[in-house]
Amino acid sequence: MKEKVLAAIKEYNLIEENDNIIVGVSGGPDSMALLYSLLEVQNSIPFNVHIAHVNHGVRGDDAESDQLFVERIAKELNLPYYTKNVDMVGYGKEKGISSEEAGRELRYGFFRDILLKVGKGKIAVAHNKNDQAETLVMRFLRGTGIDGLKGMEFRVEDIIRPILGIDRREIESYIEKNKIETVLDKTNLEPIYSRNKVRLELIPYIEENFNPNIINTLWRMSNIAATDGRFLEEYSKERFNIIVKNKDKHSIILESGKFLKEHKSIQQRIIRVAIENLNGTLQGITETQINIVLRLFLALETGKEVHLSNNIVAKTRYNDLIIAKDHERDVVKYFYKLGIGETNLEGIEYSFKVRVFPKEKNLILDKSKNTRYFDFDMVKGSLGVRNRLDGDRIRPFGMKGTKKLKDYFIDEKIPKELRDRIPLIVDEENIIWVVGYRTNDLYKITENTKKILSISYN
C-alpha cells in the first residue's frame, strides 16, 4: 500500500516537501488507512501531517465516540489535532442546500481554515477505487458526459486523494495486517440510499452477471474519460481566450464570428467556461440551460436574452455574445433533481415524494390535494424542481395549446411576489406541474398509460 500511495503522490504531484497535509479522518477504515499510509510515506518525503475531524451534529452519541476515538489516535501518534462540531442540517436549511452538500461545505471549509493557519499545504481525503466505481455508476444512471465519467480526481486544487487508486479489499487487508484500530464506516453521511444501493446491490449483481471485474473496468474508463476530458477542457479554455472580446466582473463578451466557427462540442464548453469565469462555479447550470444559451447564440437575434440559474443572463447584441450577471434580480433561481423516494428540500421548505407503479385495472387513485398523477412514460429525462425562468411555457391540464407561464400566473391572479416561490416540477423538456396549481395536459393519465408517476408535496 505504501508503495502505491507513494507512486500516486509522485505521479500526480500530490505532496511537495514540507507541505502541511490536513488529513480528514472520520475514524473509518478508509481514512485510517490513508492516515497510516501517509505516515509511512513520510520516510520518503518530508511533510507534516495534521489530523482534522468534523462532528456533523447528526448520529448523536456515535458521532461523539468517533470524535473521541480520533482525538485519542492523534494523541497517541503525537500529531496536531483539530476538530469542530457543526450543525449540517441547520446550515443546509439556512443556505437552502441539501444537508449532504451542507456537510461537504462545512467540512472542507473547516479543513481550509486549518490550512490557512498552518501554512502551505493540501487537504487529503480518503476516497478509494470502489468509491470511484460507485460514483461512475451513479453518474451513468443519472446521465452524464465525459466530464462526469472521469469521476473524482487524484488532485483538484488543494484537495488530494492519495488512495483513490486502491481498492477496498487492499485497504481492508492493510488495516488487518497492521492491526489498525478503526470505527465503523461512515456511509450514513452519504447522500441517502442510492450510493449504498449501488455498493451493496447493483455492483455485486454486475460482478456476478456481467463483469466480475467491474471495479477495474470502471477505473480504466475513468482514466480514459479523464484524458479526453482534460484535453477538451484545455482546448476549450484556449479557444475561449481567443474568442473573448471583453471580460470584467459583470460580464463576458464573446465574438460571434469566431464562436460560430467552433465545433458544437467546443461551443458548449466555451459557454460553460464563460459562466464559470463570471460566477466562479457551474453549480445549478444544467445541460438544458447550456443548450438554450447555445441556441440563442447560434440564432444571433439582437436583443434576445435568457435567464439562467444563479442570476446569470445570456444575451446577444449585434455581433456580441454576452454572459452577464443579472443585477436587476434578487431572486435566487434554484434547481434540484428529484429521484424516486422522498426528497427533502430544506432550502425551499418543501419535501416531495415520488413513486412509480404500474397502472392496474380497477386501480383507484387517492385524490388528495397534495398528490398528482402523471403518465410516467411521457417523462423526458430526469425530474427536477425549480422556480420559474424566463420563457417558461405550460400546457395546462384540459387545454390544447401551451401558454406563457407568466400569463397563466396573471390569469390565476397570483401576485408577483409569490411567483418566484412556486415550485415547478419539470422534466428535461417541460413543466409538468405548477405545484399547488395546474398539471401539464401532456402528462395526463390515459387509457394507454402503462405506468403511473405519483408526486406528492408537503
Add this chain to the structure above:
Amino acid sequence: MKEKVLAAIKEYNLIEENDNIIVGVSGGPDSMALLYSLLEVQNSIPFNVHIAHVNHGVRGDDAESDQLFVERIAKELNLPYYTKNVDMVGYGKEKGISSEEAGRELRYGFFRDILLKVGKGKIAVAHNKNDQAETLVMRFLRGTGIDGLKGMEFRVEDIIRPILGIDRREIESYIEKNKIETVLDKTNLEPIYSRNKVRLELIPYIEENFNPNIINTLWRMSNIAATDGRFLEEYSKERFNIIVKNKDKHSIILESGKFLKEHKSIQQRIIRVAIENLNGTLQGITETQINIVLRLFLALETGKEVHLSNNIVAKTRYNDLIIAKDHERDVVKYFYKLGIGETNLEGIEYSFKVRVFPKEKNLILDKSKNTRYFDFDMVKGSLGVRNRLDGDRIRPFGMKGTKKLKDYFIDEKIPKELRDRIPLIVDEENIIWVVGYRTNDLYKITENTKKILSISYN
C-alpha cells in the same frame, strides 16, 4: 411515428430523392414498423423501397416461416423482394470469427450486393431507442470510452437507422394501431444472453430503483458523447494530416516532433487514425495495444518495435514514428473477449467456460486437465484470449520472476510452428494461462483468496 421518422431523415440526411432504400426486414415488430413508416414517408420524399431478408441458417422451420412471411408482405405491398439463405455458423468457423459477427457480415454483404445492383441508395436497419440504451449499458459494463458511449448512429456511411430515436413502446403502439402483422422478435440472433439479460433484468431494475427514465437518460448521454466524440475524431484527423510525413499502402510515417506536442488524448487517437488508414479497420486493436504504441512513440528509442493484432507493426526510426504492415508474418493475430459462461471460438476451434464462485471451506476443486483455477480478485480488467505477441512475458506457476514467453516456449520444446496456435488467456495486464501449459504464479489460489475463477477449455 411518421413525423419523427421524417424529422430524423431530414436532420441526419438519411435519404435523398430517388434513393434506393434496401430495408432489412426480419419480420419482427421493429423492422415491420421501419418498413411501414418508410412507406408513409414516401409521400413527402420520393424514393424506392426494396425489401431484403436473410435466412441465417439457424432456427430451422421458424426461420423458413419468417422468410415466407416477409416474401408474402413484399408481394402484398408490391415491392421488390430479395432474399438469401446463408450459413452463418459455417461462415464464422471458416473466417475465424464468432457466428454473430459472421451473421452481421453476411447480412450487410447481401444488402450491399443488392444496393450495387439497384444503384445509388442506402441500407435501412431497424435499431431503436431501447436498443441504443442496451448498447450503452453493455458497453459501460464492459468498459468503453466516449466513442463507445455514443452508441449507434443514425447514419454511418451507407447504413441508416431511421427509427433509432423511437422507443419500443411507440413502435408497439404503431404496430397495434395500424394493425401491422409481424412475426416474433428476432432476439435469438443477438450475441448470446447478455443483451437479453440487460433488456429483461438490468434495465427494469434500474428503472425501478434508480432512474425510471433510464432509456431517455442514456439517449441524451449518447447524444452528448456523439458530439464530443465527433469533435475529437475530426480534430484528430486534422492533426493526423498535419503530422503525417509519408503515407502509402505499406506504411504510415509520423513526424515525432509534431506528434510529441499533441495532448495524450489526441496522440492516442492519431495512432488509431494511422492504423485505420493503413488497415481499413480498427478491429482487434485494444486500448492496451494503443497504449503500448504510445509508450514506444514517446520513448522514441530507435530500432524498437511492437507487433499488434492484424499483423500491424509500430516502430521508431530516428525522428520517424512508423505504423506499417508486417509482411514477414503470415500468422493471424487474434483477440477475443471472454465473459462469464461459455464462449465458443469457432475461428480457433476452442471453446472456453468461465465461472466465478466463492472459495468456501473444504471446497474440493476438480483437478481435470482442461480446467485451471485462479484467484479471481487478482484479475485486472476483463478476460480475453489471444495468441502471442512480441514482448509477451509470463510468470510461470512456482517461479518468482517473469520470463519471456519465447524463452518459455523454447524451454518447453514447443516447435515454432505451434507457438502462434497456443491460446493465451489474458487479462488487461498479464498472461494468466498458457492454455495446455503453465498458469501465472501471481493468480494462484492462496489462503487469502476469496473468489475462485475457473476456466476450462475444449
